[in-house]
Amino acid sequence: MKKVSYFRAASVFLFSVALLIGCSSGNSPTSSGNSAAPSTSTAQETPSTKKDELVVAVNENFITMDPQNTGDALSSGVQTSMYEGLMIYDKDLKLIPGLATEYSANPEATEYTFKLRQNVKFHDGPPFNAEAVKINFDRMSNQENNLRAYRNYKYIKSTEVVDEYTVKVTLNQPFSAMINKFTTGIISPQALEKYGKDIAKNPVGTGPYKFVEWVQGDHLTVELNPDHWNKGAAKVAKITYKPVPENGSRVAMLKTGEADVIYPLPEQQVETLSGAEGVKVERTPSTITRYVSINMVKKPFDDPRVRQAINYAVDKDAFIKVVKAGYGAKLESLMSPTIAHYAKQGEYEYNVEKAKQLLKEAGYENGFSTEIWGNTNSDTMKGMQFIQQQLQKVGITVDVKSMEEATLSDEIYNIKSPEEAKMQMWYVSWSSADPDNAMRSLFSSENFPPAGANTAFYKNDLVDKSIKEATQSSDQAKQKELYGIVQENVFKEAPWIFLAVDEILYGKRSNVDGVYITPSGGIYVREAEIK
């Protein structure tokens, strides 16, 4: 029986090696305190019982919990439960007072003075005051800290503490859009000192919810802040955010009650949910514009008639119906109607004859061949094929090229000069919360790749001038006029195929109240309640 014992020894060995691997990875010295066994919630097992915990299932992982170094909508969506800025966006993307109760700006938009809210405490104890604001603003405006917020806070020359509850911010150049940037979350200075860069996984702010734990890739939990200045607005004791990448699984979680809110809800799944019991489907217009960027430097797209013709040749209603399953609105300017200073421009009505006529005038009676680029997302492919089929009707042959995201970004942005750009048409989307971001990044001639995202290489001196002037005035009426000029000109010259404004679709249990997905994809829980 010697053989048998060998076999046994081997299996014991196999098992112990596996255990060793398991243990050594579980107890690595860098492990953070709250990584132990994930909490087992009884709500998970008995979904039907009434509970005081909200589970929000989203489609991707959160990247960082440092609000001053965040680039993705989802991370900032989660952060809004814990952090507040001097200003905050409400559920309809309107700017309202947050940690500041009021502000004033000089007409040139170079000086902003904030009156701060009193009796506000950070989650770790210390009071919120002007000094805390200064420490935060200095952190962001210091280039060496290399934070994403530096992009906006580089305009700050100095932040002065006037008194305990008054702060004066001086900019080094006029920048009227700055007021939108004061929405960046304010971090507890004590926590910043304690954690340094690790603040990214140990968030401490002033918001209605306090951080509990973040198990990488699995979930992030926050609990109600009993000392919040607006106590009573949010009522749910605990919120857990979970990344659930698979659409079908997210929908199943909503059905079983494992999730109370799911976002995004894919268009194709709306149908399956609309009949389900105890579940509600919510729709709201988004800040996401969907368009095809046309390279205006390349022939034949350098002729405005060609670009207009393409716009006339695409049936936008059909696009929304076919590609967006009916959930969306026609894009009737260069940005979403949810953004301030939006000016509706009408539309390029679907008209094949007119398109053909324009092409004929431009000398392309027999059409031409071109290509359209996009990522490998199945919705993008559908969209590109739709454009291909529409343009075929006016004699334009479109080659659809889908590329993996990182490669695509490389091809589009890593170029040395506009002439070098290989892109002809790019099927893409853009989301912005303010008009400056929607216009300057995409249509200002200083933002040609690789310097920025003006991938159409759009250049119009009047537009450049208007964008600049608008940032130099805090006068809302003047801004409206200037941004109106930009929208009118861009729409007329058609550097894009103007397609659609996405709708935000999300699902929630019928007993959940006061939770909204904002037009920019933020998760608004300031009034969360379970009935």
Place this chain on the structure above:
Amino acid sequence: MFRYIVKRLIGIIPIIFIVSLLIFFFIHLVPGDPVRLAAGKEATLEEITRVRQELGLDKPLAVQYLNYMKNLFTGNLGHSLKTGLPISDMFENRYEISLKLTFMSLGWALVLGLVIGTISAVFRNKWPDFLGMLTAISGISLPGFWLGLILIQVFSVQLGWFPTGGTDSWKSYVLPSITLGAGIMSMLARFTRSSLLETLKEDFIRTGRAKGLKESVVVRKHALKNSMFPVVTIAGLQFGFLLGGSVVVETVFSIPGMGRLLIDSIAFRDYPVVQAVILLFSLEFILVNLLVDILYKALNPKIRFDS
């Protein structure tokens, strides 16, 4: 045997060295710029340059490789470009989860695979054989993605027995390990059956039967053990694959395992994470291979390692 194992373990070092070199240069050959992705669409040239410097990606590749190896030998896997978190932090939960899932899936697949395979072989061309092989063929031909969603629909949405995903309790692992193990179970059943059928034709089996041993003893004691070579090989390979995590199952059941980490990191060109994950996978495969070789020896003591 001890000398053999030590020799094999030492042999890992040059392999790891070569693997790390290959991964490092291959991933840098792929187009795509992590800096651009980290800085975002609106990033200015100035910002991009700054981020590139901070991440050390502006240095020549050779210098970057040397830095990487230096860190590796001091046990420092580095930081993720995407999240800025230490890679060891990102691994700790995920690895444990992938390990649990591996053992649960392989565990039931091995037991059931061996049982079905043996029964099919013993009752060759009778109804238990047909039933067994039907199960096996179904298991291997159902796509994991589909099977997973069906299991969720039936056992979570309709019956409410198991959660739709996550890693909250042992119950969370049941559906994913069924999904993951189905294909392996089928493969093991088929290999057990054919290998056992071969063995049952051997002379020593006839001898056993001739000397009046019970059929059950013949099969269990003599035939089965001698049929285990292909089964051990397959199980070992699958063990290695499973440790690498499964993107499909992790996605369907929202499990934060190693597979999804790798895919996400590749999409983002998160070089340090991709390097660390692939290095870990290579190491696992090498160790599993070593274990399989040792098991061969256990199955057949005539195998000599030192020759």
